[in-house]
Amino acid sequence: MAQxxxxxYRVAPVRPRGRQWPFPLNLYQSAVGxxxxxxxxxxxxxxxxxxxxxxxxxxxxxxxxxxxxxxSLRTLGGGLVPTSTILWLMRAGLLSMFVLHLHSAxxxxxxxxxxxxKATMVSGAKKYEGGRDHVAATxxxxxxxxxxxxxxxxxxxxxxxxxxxxxxxxxxVAGDPYHNVATSLSALPVAILYVVANMALAWHIFHGSWSMxxxxxVNNPRYNHLRRAVATSLAGLxxxxxxxxPILTQAGVIDEDGRQCxxxxxxxxxxxxxxASEH
Amino acid sequence: xxxxxNSSKHGDxxxxxxxxxxxxxxxxxxxxxxxxxxxxxxxxxxxxxxxLNEQLNDDGAEPVAFESDCREGICGTCGVMINGRAHxxxxxxxxxxxxxxxxxxxxxxxxEPFRAAGFPVVRDLAVDRSPLDxxxxxxxxxxxxxxxxxxxxxxxxxxxAADMAFDAAACIGCGACVAACPNSAAQxxxxxxxxxxxxxxxxxxxxxxxxxxxxxxxxxxFGSCTNHGECSEACPKxxxxxxxxxxxxxxxxxxxxxxxxxxxx
Numbered sequence: 001m002a003q004x005x006x007x008x009y010r011v012a013p014v015r016p017r018g019r020q021w022p023f024p025l026n027l028y029q030s031a032v033g034x035x036x037x038x039x040x041x042x043x044x045x046x047x048x049x050x051x052x053x054x055x056x057x058x059x060x061x062x063x064x065x066x067x068x069x070x071x072s073l074r075t076l077g078g079g080l081v082p083t084s085t086i087l088w089l090m091r092a093g094l095l096s097m098f099v100l101h102l103h104s105a106x107x108x109x110x111x112x113x114x115x116x117x118k119a120t121m122v123s124g125a126k127k128y129e130g131g132r133d134h135v136a137a138t139x140x141x142x143x144x145x146x147x148x149x150x151x152x153x154x155x156x157x158x159x160x161x162x163x164x165x166x167x168x169x170x171x172x173v174a175g176d177p178y179h180n181v182a183t184s185l186s187a188l189p190v191a192i193l194y195v196v197a198n199m200a201l202a203w204h205i206f207h208g209s210w211s212m213x214x215x216x217x218v219n220n221p222r223y224n225h226l227r228r229a230v231a232t233s234l235a236g237l238x239x240x241x242x243x244x245x246p247i248l249t250q251a252g253v254i255d256e257d258g259r260q261c262x263x264x265x266x267x268x269x270x271x272x273x274x275x276a277s278e279h
Numbered sequence: 280x281x282x283x284x285n286s287s288k289h290g291d292x293x294x295x296x297x298x299x300x301x302x303x304x305x306x307x308x309x310x311x312x313x314x315x316x317x318x319x320x321x322x323x324x325x326x327x328x329x330x331l332n333e334q335l336n337d338d339g340a341e342p343v344a345f346e347s348d349c350r351e352g353i354c355g356t357c358g359v360m361i362n363g364r365a366h367x368x369x370x371x372x373x374x375x376x377x378x379x380x381x382x383x384x385x386x387x388x389x390x391e392p393f394r395a396a397g398f399p400v401v402r403d404l405a406v407d408r409s410p411l412d413x414x415x416x417x418x419x420x421x422x423x424x425x426x427x428x429x430x431x432x433x434x435x436x437x438x439x440a441a442d443m444a445f446d447a448a449a450c451i452g453c454g455a456c457v458a459a460c461p462n463s464a465a466q467x468x469x470x471x472x473x474x475x476x477x478x479x480x481x482x483x484x485x486x487x488x489x490x491x492x493x494x495x496x497x498x499x500x501f502g503s504c505t506n507h508g509e510c511s512e513a514c515p516k517x518x519x520x521x522x523x524x525x526x527x528x529x530x531x532x533x534x535x536x537x538x539x540x541x542x543x544x
Contacts, residue, residue: 112502125461130389136508217528
């Protein structure tokens with residue numbers, strides 16, 4: 001043939017292929033590989049959220065047990081490693097998963113935006129002038145780009161609130177999580193913020209924990225119906241557990257009325273440590 | 280076959296208002312134009328457009344450009360967005376197989392081209408879907424010895440593999456999945472092609488290089504899948520989302536295997 005396809009008009013690629021990085025980094029160059037990274041880091045982050053939620057249930061056992069739980073996180077590894085080593089390793093892992101999850105999410109949604117007409121960063125999905133009649137996409141799946149940033153901002157707020165103690169000021173007592181939680185969540189606006197953010201988190205996990213099966217290729221038509229059930233129960237479990245803290249603080253279940261130890265970094269924590277050692 | 284949304288009788292006619300996307304060419308910005316049509320409920324959607332074009336022709340106006348070929352739902356040439364749905368409201372139906380009995384008297388019907396950056400509008404409702412051809416070129420083939428035909432049934436094909444490959448092979452490449460996808464991803468199309476060839480014994484020789492090449496070519500033109508599931512709902516051949524999961528699995532295996540085989544390539 002005189003005319004080859006090369007000579008004809010061609011649609012230009014939106015995302016021309018560059019040089020391949022060495023294996024296994026080249027996996028991250030492709031969108032499918034990046035979705036794997038999102039899924040794997042998502043599993044890690046859901047694992048953290050679950051452990052975090054279950055650990056926080058110690059708050060219902062009173063200040064001493066909560067102190068004991070916080071202390072045992074710092075002394076993970078026992079006498080084998082210096083205090084807080086394992087905790088910091090886990091924090092580093094968590095941070096890198098968070099960064100990878102965010103980076104892949106941002107770059108992939110930009111890729112989809114570039115491949116779609118009339119999509120903007122603010123509204124990532126493409127537009128049809130006549131409207132778009134969604135059939136299968138759930139509210140959760142279409143709002144991942146909103147629940148994601150809400151969760152990221154909330155995590156920063158949450159760290160500033162209960163890890164660094166920025167907002168509590170003099171009321172913040174390092175090493176006394178029960179006191180800090182009870183003080184912070186007893187303010188109604190803070191409690192509402194925690195409720196809203198945790199609802200966003202549950203929405204995000206509802207789509208994410210179903211979607212990760214597809215991204216990882218974990219698919220067997222015989223068991224596929226279970227994937228939705230797993231996602232629903234995971235999201236529900238995390239929602240109920242995490243919402244219980246602000247709601248029950250507001251209801252007066254978590255308060256310091258029955259507290260036996262004084263509040264303070266030196267005397268108070270020493271008293272809590274003594275109570276915990278009797279356990 | 281009817282979705283049962285309408286109780287129209289044979290021979291009924293309805294009046295519909297069409298809001299049709301008109302665009303003179305690639306660089307034109309385009310706009311909607313409104314037309315009135317009185318049409319038999321027995322007419323197909325494309326016959327309704329044919330009738331509109333005859334009227335436009337008689338009036339000396341430019342007819343609406345749209346693509347169609349077989350008009351029996353098997354070629355994948357036709358396809359427009361009808362009221363925000365690729366191929367219109369009826370499930371598992373290409374535009375040409377959609378009939379006006381799916382609409383009611385007085386309905387407004389918004390007709391737009393399939394949209395994606397990879398599908399530039401050539402004119403009115405016709406888009407250039409050649410990026411799908413680029414994906415096929417990258418690996419949508421198998422190698423066979425030519426010459427004397429081999430015996431029939433020489434290669435045993437497991438029944439389950441044959442069934443699944445057939446489901447995937449039903450893809451007509453119309454591009455509705457890309458049009459329906461909020462991300463303009465072509466995962467359903469590509470995974471159907473990869474699934475079709477990758478499930479059969481005849482497709483094993485190129486299975487891993489095919490998966491890698493087709494996925495990476497797809498990613499040059501289209502967006503990234505977020506597992507909404509809109510593609511499968513829009514698909515006139517009801518290709519399952521399962522194929523996307525199989526493709527994701529095969530792609531990861533391919534990246535590892537192709538590296539292992541690299542010394543031999």
